[in-house]
Amino acid sequence: MDKKLGVKILGTGSYFPKKVLTNADLEKMVETSDEWISSRTGIKERRIAKKNEYASDLAFNASVEALKAANISEKEIDLILVATITPDMFFPSTACFLQTKLGLNSSPAFDLSAACSGFIYGIAVARAFIESGLYKNVLLVGAEELSKITDWTNRDTCVLFGDGAGAMVLSASEENYDVLSTYIGADGSYSNLLFIPAGGSANPATVETVNAKMHTMKMQGRDVFKVAVLKMAYAAEKALELSDKKLKDIKLFIPHQANMRIIEAVAKKIGISMSRVFVNIYKTGNISSATTITALDEAIKTGKLQKGDIVELIAFGGGFTWGAAVIRI
Numbered sequence: 001m002d003k004k005l006g007v008k009i010l011g012t013g014s015y016f017p018k019k020v021l022t023n024a025d026l027e028k029m030v031e032t033s034d035e036w037i038s039s040r041t042g043i044k045e046r047r048i049a050k051k052n053e054y055a056s057d058l059a060f061n062a063s064v065e066a067l068k069a070a071n072i073s074e075k076e077i078d079l080i081l082v083a084t085i086t087p088d089m090f091f092p093s094t095a096c097f098l099q100t101k102l103g104l105n106s107s108p109a110f111d112l113s114a115a116c117s118g119f120i121y122g123i124a125v126a127r128a129f130i131e132s133g134l135y136k137n138v139l140l141v142g143a144e145e146l147s148k149i150t151d152w153t154n155r156d157t158c159v160l161f162g163d164g165a166g167a168m169v170l171s172a173s174e175e176n177y178d179v180l181s182t183y184i185g186a187d188g189s190y191s192n193l194l195f196i197p198a199g200g201s202a203n204p205a206t207v208e209t210v211n212a213k214m215h216t217m218k219m220q221g222r223d224v225f226k227v228a229v230l231k232m233a234y235a236a237e238k239a240l241e242l243s244d245k246k247l248k249d250i251k252l253f254i255p256h257q258a259n260m261r262i263i264e265a266v267a268k269k270i271g272i273s274m275s276r277v278f279v280n281i282y283k284t285g286n287i288s289s290a291t292t293i294t295a296l297d298e299a300i301k302t303g304k305l306q307k308g309d310i311v312e313l314i315a316f317g318g319g320f321t322w323g324a325a326v327i328r329i
């Protein structure tokens with residue numbers, strides 16, 4: 001009998017725009033302070049893309065790095081997935097723009113919209129395609145330019161977000177089972193707590209919607225906070241259960257970097273010490289679908305993870321959506 005197909009993680013990469021926006025810079029833009037932002041969120045600075053630098057450009061740079069780490073040619077990629085809520089355009093997909101930038105023209109390519117849980121959803125989708133035998137090598141990217149959907153006059157939200165991209169190459173294997181489990185969930189009844197009201201078919205863009213800044217993110221921060229902690233802890237437990245691993249088997253927990261206080265509350269709820277949790281939010285801000293993958297890439301590059309280590313990625317986002325994945329590096 002044929003062996004079951006598993007998923008091997010071949011390599012990761014990441015890319016951040018050059019421009020750094022510090023809390024001191026924000027103090028000059030809105031009524032806020034480094035003290036308020038640091039103590040409430042853990043964020044010190046974030047990266048901001050240039051006007052003519054698109055999500056697909058960040059995705060391309062991260063992909064080049066991931067392909068290099070994977071030691072595989074772009075020509076061997078047979079499916080491109082991009083998780084994003086800040087696509088270059090509504091359509092064509094950012095995955096199609098990325099495909100062209102990579103010099104490819106026939107592999108299927110599509111975007112995936114699950115807000116900050118996008119990369120975890122992407123691992124689940126890539127895994128399903130690979131394990132079913134449909135595709136062999138999948139390029140999965142989380143790419144965001146949240147700076148372009150932020151209201152820079154609203155201190156409630158503008159201090160939280162940033163730009164960046166991360167990529168992973170996943171491949172079919174009969175020997176390697178690097179994706180031990182994925183768990184994803186959603187509850188659309190929370191859609192009014194974190195959303196962009198206009199620009200879609202519900203409220204097509206008009207002069208009025210733009211003047212009212214309805215094309216920028218709106219958020220009920222306190223409510224998001226509470227549900228995020230509950231659902232991230234729940235997803236972490238479910239994915240662990242599905243992986244047949246125990247808390248002690250996980251070398252590093254990599255939660256979505258939305259807010260330091262959310263991360264600490266999730267760690268407490270799961271019952272792990274912060275020394276086992278990877279944090280880089282202080283220099284990235286919240287970059288939605290790109291947080292877990294860029295954090296994973298940094299943990300690998302800085303030697304916090306070694307080949308064979310088991311990691312749990314945990315995320316939560318607009319929708320609401322949530323998810324976790326237990327993977328071997």
Ligand code: ACO
Nearest residue numbers: 032033036040116155156159221222224225228258259316
């Ligand atoms: N600087 C200074 N003061 C501010 C700022 C700011 N940037 N933003 C808000 N305030 C003020 C408010 O106006 C309010 O003033 P008031 O008491 O005079 O009315 C006061 O600070 C307290 O505001 P709250 O919103 O109650 O502050 P809170 O302690 O809840 O912190 C925060 C706000 C950081 C947004 C928090 O609710 C949070 O982290 N929520 C989670 C949201 C999140 O992470 N969203 C990301 C997207 S979802 C995701 O990725 C999981």
